[in-house]
Amino acid sequence: MSVETYDVIVVGLGGVGSSAAYHLAKTGQRVLGLDLYHPPHVHGSSHGRTRVIRQAYFEHPSYVPLLKRAYRGWDEVERASGEIVFHRTGLIEVGPEDGVVIPGVRSSAKQYELPIEEFTMADAMQRYPGIAGPSDWRVIREVNAGYLDVERCVQTHLSLAENLGAALRYGEPMVSWETQPASVSVVTDRARYQAGSLVLAGGPWANEWLASHGIPLKILRKHLYWFQVTDQTYDEPAFPCYFFETPRGYFYGTPHDPGVGLKLARHSGGQVVESMQGQQHQPDEYDQQLCQDFISDCLPAASTTLSQWAGCYYTCTPDENFVVDTLPDSPQVTLVAGLSGHGFKFTSALGAVAAELVGRKVDRQAIDFLSVKRFLDPSP
Numbered sequence: 001m002s003v004e005t006y007d008v009i010v011v012g013l014g015g016v017g018s019s020a021a022y023h024l025a026k027t028g029q030r031v032l033g034l035d036l037y038h039p040p041h042v043h044g045s046s047h048g049r050t051r052v053i054r055q056a057y058f059e060h061p062s063y064v065p066l067l068k069r070a071y072r073g074w075d076e077v078e079r080a081s082g083e084i085v086f087h088r089t090g091l092i093e094v095g096p097e098d099g100v101v102i103p104g105v106r107s108s109a110k111q112y113e114l115p116i117e118e119f120t121m122a123d124a125m126q127r128y129p130g131i132a133g134p135s136d137w138r139v140i141r142e143v144n145a146g147y148l149d150v151e152r153c154v155q156t157h158l159s160l161a162e163n164l165g166a167a168l169r170y171g172e173p174m175v176s177w178e179t180q181p182a183s184v185s186v187v188t189d190r191a192r193y194q195a196g197s198l199v200l201a202g203g204p205w206a207n208e209w210l211a212s213h214g215i216p217l218k219i220l221r222k223h224l225y226w227f228q229v230t231d232q233t234y235d236e237p238a239f240p241c242y243f244f245e246t247p248r249g250y251f252y253g254t255p256h257d258p259g260v261g262l263k264l265a266r267h268s269g270g271q272v273v274e275s276m277q278g279q280q281h282q283p284d285e286y287d288q289q290l291c292q293d294f295i296s297d298c299l300p301a302a303s304t305t306l307s308q309w310a311g312c313y314y315t316c317t318p319d320e321n322f323v324v325d326t327l328p329d330s331p332q333v334t335l336v337a338g339l340s341g342h343g344f345k346f347t348s349a350l351g352a353v354a355a356e357l358v359g360r361k362v363d364r365q366a367i368d369f370l371s372v373k374r375f376l377d378p379s380p
């Protein structure tokens with residue numbers, strides 16, 4: 001078997017890996033990218049037309065600096081490629097005053113001086129006639145939010161990486177990898193590769209690679225829906241992206257996509273998947289019914305008639321924070337994994353951070369909350 005040598009190998013060229021390949025190629029290193037399929041594709045986590053992007057992060061304010069970097073990253077992608085990937089529609093976040101979302105958005109916005117507007121439910125229903133909800137809910141409009149064209153983001157990062165000289169091999173999965181004191185080798189069904197560094201960006205497949213390193217990842221099957229609409233109520237620019245916290249879970253989506261429908265998904269729930277081997281998505285009647293009930297209750301001008309659905313995977317850590325680090329005993333191996341169903345918006349920054357981890361020039365403090373050590377030594 002032949003041996004080719006590179007400075008760095010990126011395994012997985014989806015949301016994270018496509019960005020990592022671009023940022024590594026920008027540093028002038030000889031980059032090899034490998035993928036099981038030909039991204040963008042429908043088998044992993046980076047498909048389904050759109051991904052919401054927002055900055056006033058209710059999950060945790062520590063993500064905001066990374067999000068600011070991600071926004072700069074998407075600007076760079078658009079400048080470098082001439083493509084539009086980020087649609088700045090704004091986002092309404094809707095829910096109870098004492099819930100998770102409304103206080104969380106307020107807290108991040110205040111700490112980082114992010115522009116938001118607050119409404120009562122009655123005022124919001126005047127401004128956005130397509131929404132409904134209990135009168136004691138609050139609505140926050142996040143001005144700088146919007147959605148990303150998910151497949152175009154992946155494709156554009158890959159094209160930019162290739163233009164900078166990255167060698168990208170599709171349909172060539174990594175079969176095994178091993179570390180030597182200051183290098184790594186990767187074996188595929190075609191060749192053996194040697195490099196100074198390895199970036200593992202396998203999305204839901206990373207579960208199989210990282211379990212033996214003490215990094216617990218749970219894969220969840222999730223469903224996306226597009227519902228028919230009969231008028232322009234949910235068209236952009238008048239209608240923004242939306243995220244609702246309800247007693248039956250979190251529901252979110254993007255404006256009406258002409259010819260496809262109004263996108264809606266349930267962020268909560270999901271079916272546990274033990275292994276990615278031989279997986280195929282099937283409809284989930286329970287989840288679909290919850291989404292149809294949500295339409296009736298909260299987006300009543302839309303129809304509950306489905307026009308399309310798709311399946312996708314979340315790869316979750318126990319605390320739902322990402323893993324962005326090097327392997328403790330092998331600093332030449334960088335991991336970006338466990339994006340826990342909220343990571344696509346970050347990928348323009350995560351690729352840059354991966355390149356910095358490879359170059360050992362990273363601001364560790366900024367990503368300390370995403371480190372591997374929290375799993376290895378969970379005591380406070």
Ligand SMILES: Cc1cc2nc3c(=O)[nH]c(=O)nc-3n(C[C@H](O)[C@H](O)[C@H](O)COP(=O)(O)OP(=O)(O)OC[C@H]3O[C@@H](n4cnc5c(N)ncnc54)[C@H](O)[C@@H]3O)c2cc1C
Nearest residue numbers: 012014015016036044045046052174203312339343344345
């Ligand atoms: C339904 C749904 C809705 C979401 N909504 C949002 C949202 O609105 N906003 C947001 O920010 N995030 C959202 N997310 C999360 C986000 O999409 C994911 O976190 C992100 O796409 C994960 O990217 P990834 O690169 O880790 O995985 P992937 O894009 O799946 O990439 C992994 C790649 O690894 C490759 N691979 C696997 N095995 C091998 C191998 N052996 N050798 C080589 N390559 C291999 C695969 O082919 C794949 O291309 C959503 C996710 C889902 C499922």
